[in-house]
Amino acid sequence: MNIVKRVVSTNNNLPPGILGIASRSFKAIKLPGESLDSSDSPCLLHAIHVFHCPDGVGIVSKLSECIASRGGNILSADVFVPENRNAFYSRSEFIFDPVKWSRVQMEEDFSKLSNMFNALKSVVQVPMLDPKYKISVLASKQDHCLFDLLYAWQEGKLPFHITSVISNHDRDPNTHVIRFLERHGIPYHYLQTTQQCEREEDILNLVQDTDFLVLARYMQVLSGNFLNSYGKDVINIHHGLLPSFKGGNPARQAFDAGVKLIGATSHFVTEELDSGPIIEQMVETVSHRDNLRSFIQKSQNLEKQCLAKAIKSYCELRVLRYGQNRTVVF
Known part of the structure; x- marks a missing residue:
């Protein structure tokens, strides 16, 4: 079982590249070529996604690819894989353009990932759009x-x-x-x-x-x-x-x-x-x-x-x- 190190970026002005490397493969984490900075585009919204599923290869890659493919930009990513347990936990914060990625489409995209990895929990939250x-x-x-x-x-x-x-x-x-x-x-x-x-x-x-x-x-x-x-x-x-x-x-x-x-x-x-x-x-x-x-x-x-x-x-x-x-x- 690979033990994954925590990967977090506390800098909101993120470079358009890989946030960090853990022992699990992060090769597929590619952010858009142009950094999405909320100061440049006032229409960008902040979102949170949490994921819990059986551990497996390629989960981080698919999660980041889902966000990046819709033009979103990851602000932070936390991953936890416990020892001697077949379990994967993650929490990601990202910004996105709601014109390019609607709230309904976002739910559908993450739902596909849930089915792909037999997720026990997959929740997405957009504080500016979702009710308290x-x-x-x-x-x-x-x-x-x-x-x-x-x-x-x-x-x-x-x-x-x-x-x-x-x-x-x-x-x-x-x-x-x-x-x-x-x-x-x-x-x-x-x-x-x-x-x-x-x-x-x-x-x-x-x-x-x-x-x-x-x-x-x-x-x-x-x-x-x-x-x-x-x-x-x-x-x-x-x-x-x-x-x-x-x-x-x-x-x-x-x-x-x-x-x-x-x-x-x-x-x-x-x-x-x-x-x-x-x-x-x-x-x-x-x-x-x-x-x-x-x-x-x-x-x-x-x-x-x-x-x-x-x-x-x-x-x-x-x-x-x-x-x-x-x-x-x-």
């Missing part, structure tokens, strides 16, 4: 992750549209979260839950028209039946103190134990609690100088940053599932 992701955010009492997502959405920092916020906590109408949601016309659904009634059917009815769900410190377990019925990705965030400090008030437990390193983990939700494929993790040191208040503040800041980065990576097609419980994050 539609998401629902589930939250409980804590606001820090929820409000951070609302602010990022308002500022256009994350490429999604929030269709609703669902919570098992009844917020007062005068809270900053409710006022924000009312100001922006985002519905807030309070679903009271008990041990006997998790309200999962009601949640399913509210999220049918979404592309994925985000659990922003939602302190309820979603069952396997819910996940199977929803059938799309669910992204969760939790503190990085697990599994050492379970149960109530983990920050107090960790603070009292004198830990020196705290963190946050964002992952896909699976039926096994807090054990889904990890998307993003962040850590920070704490010391004897931290009190409980600063300890909690650091932990919450990590959770906000980690969740936002995981969602951004997911929306930019940087996250691919790998094996039973792992991810490739380009």
